[in-house]
Amino acid sequence: MPTSPAEPGRIACYDIAVLGAGPAGLSAAVAAAARGARTALVDAGARPGGQYWRHRAGDDGASHHGWGHFQRLRHGMDAHRDLLDQLAGHSVWHVERTGAGFTVHALHEGRPREIPARTVVVATGAYDRQLPFPGWTTPGVFTAGAVQALLKGQGVVAGRRIAVAGTGPFLLPVAAGLADAGARVVGVFEAGRPTAFGRHPLAVVRNAAKLAEGAGYLRTLARHRIPYRTRTTVVAAHGTDSVTGVTVARLDSGWRIVPGSAHELDCDTVAVGYGFTPQTEIAVQLGCAMERDGDGSLVARVDTRQRSTVHGVYIAGEACGVGGAQLSAVEGELAGLHAAYTTTGAAPDRRRVARLLRRRTAQRPFAAAMHRAYPVPGGWRTWLAEDTVVCRCEEVDVAAVRHAVEELGATDPRTVKLCARPGMGLCQGRVCGYATAHLVADANGREVTADDLRGMAGRPIAQPLPLGVLAAGTEESMNP
The missing domain is CATH 3.50.50.60 (FAD/NAD(P)-binding domain)
Structure with missing residues (x-):
């Protein structure tokens, strides 16, 4: 797949930038390119597949579930290489609305890159809770x-x-x-x-x-x-x-x-x-409406077309609810199709969309059942001692979180973060955010809310990057 800047004279903007190359992102990118949309598939990994299809070079997939589906998507990437650019090794740290579309800011081999696109599909997946x-x-x-x-x-x-x-x-x-x-x-x-x-x-x-x-x-x-x-x-x-x-x-x-x-x-x-914590930094950056899902996670709200509440932003996979690879792939394909229809004006394939909607309808109840079968009751907080570390980056323990509430008057995780520093380290609250939100809510005698989780998930810089990158201010444009 092409990974170099565009030659002079080509158009200056992708139709669609797909963020994440797991089951949702791969499905979205292939579906969009197949409908004629110039598509950038942006991912921090060296190879597509995400966590679910993570593999070594030359892996035959014998130990991977769903490998046949992955191979079909790889063939789809090859078949549409004239419209689909795979931008591997690109860590997305910010997305902003610019002009009639968006600019995706990424870091590649220590160098800043700009990826302009008319539409964005957020398929950033999740990580261990x-x-x-x-x-x-x-x-x-x-x-x-x-x-x-x-x-x-x-x-x-x-x-x-x-x-x-x-x-x-x-x-x-x-x-x-x-x-x-x-x-x-x-x-x-x-x-x-x-x-x-x-x-x-x-x-x-x-x-x-x-x-x-x-x-x-x-x-x-x-x-x-x-x-x-x-x-x-x-x-x-x-x-x-x-x-x-x-x-x-x-x-x-x-x-x-x-x-x-x-x-x-x-x-x-x-x-x-x-369980898993959906990776929602980009959705929060873009101002998408968020809510708590059945497993207690913060997720982006989407409609039947996988559209977020922000015009031009589609979301698929775990970022709009943890449901597994099969559901993520279906949502990704729906997002890619609808994003392509919007940006290219292609006539919708109504039969294909209807088939995908039926599959999504069949799979979402299983995801909901999974959340109900594997809840995380609050009794885990009774395992903790006062000196148990909550935020390992900043070495903040349980006592410090409770002190911020009981002695300093903090009523929400964001205020506790300012008072005691949980979530201010390298991971920016990805590891400790869920636990901090629950400890703060418990100390205040209430349940966790979406606002609590949003306070720990909002990050203007989604991935670590050198300050020199921000200070330099100029980025290489990755145009199609």
Whole structure:
């Protein structure tokens, strides 16, 4: 795919800039180019695929679910290379409205780039939601997604004896992949109770393929004799220079530790994930209306065409609700088609759109059922000690957050951020934002709101970049 600036004389603006090359972004870009829209696919990774299809060069995809769909999208990219530019290795740090469209600001190999486009499709995906617990900053504690990324992207197994903990179906492929790669997985500790899916039989039956996929992972766990424990999780990690073990405990329905159930387990690595946090910085920058989703995350509001509340901005995938790769791909294709129809004036393919809408209608109830089956009750806050770190970048502990509320009068996470600095470090609140919002709301005796989450998600600079880039003020334009 072309990745160099345009030659003189070509048009000065893309029709569509798609931000993110995971299932949603790839689907959007291929669909848009197929309808005649000049499209830029912008992603920080060296190869397309996002986290779900993360792979090494030359990977045959044997261990990847949905690899056939990925290959079809790659073929679509090749078939429309005259209209579709893949801008790999471009970290988007800001998007602004300029003139009749938008300017996407990105960093590529340390150099600033401008990508002008008439329309933007935001498909930035999500990352692991983390809950703090004593010892979670000890070297050897990873997010579940980071462990999987190391394995998929570099073929690196994060440790020798690994505990996998948290909640949600994502724990299963992580544990199965580690076991197949030769790691000793000492247990999968699921804080929830997956049998809650049984209360939503229609959504389950309409998505039987997902159940089959999960059953395959469970067979892998059984083959490797890996314990799978529900209503159980890691509540503390031990060690100084590296993890030497964890405390595992049973939980009640509100996620409070069942007295007498805690016990220690030897391991050198912990992979933890409590669902996902949608990556919404760009949507917030652009002023899109946001709301809380069924899993408590902040997501962008979209209509049936995947349009946000801001003209010219479409959103697909996890940024408008965590629902998995299949749903993301459907939403991405819808976003790409409708963005192309708007920018090129192409006649809509009504049959294709209707088919995609039916698929989305079938898959969204499964996503909702998943959120209800894997909730995150507030009892996790009872695992914390006063000196438990909440913001690891700025080393802000639980006591400092509560002090900002109880002694300094802070009533919302944004004010706590100003008083105690959680969220002011390198990650800008991506890791600690969810936990901080809940601790602040709890200390104020109320529930978390969308405004609480927005206060920790608003970032004028979405990705870290050198101050010299801002000071220089000039950027190379990436025109089609």
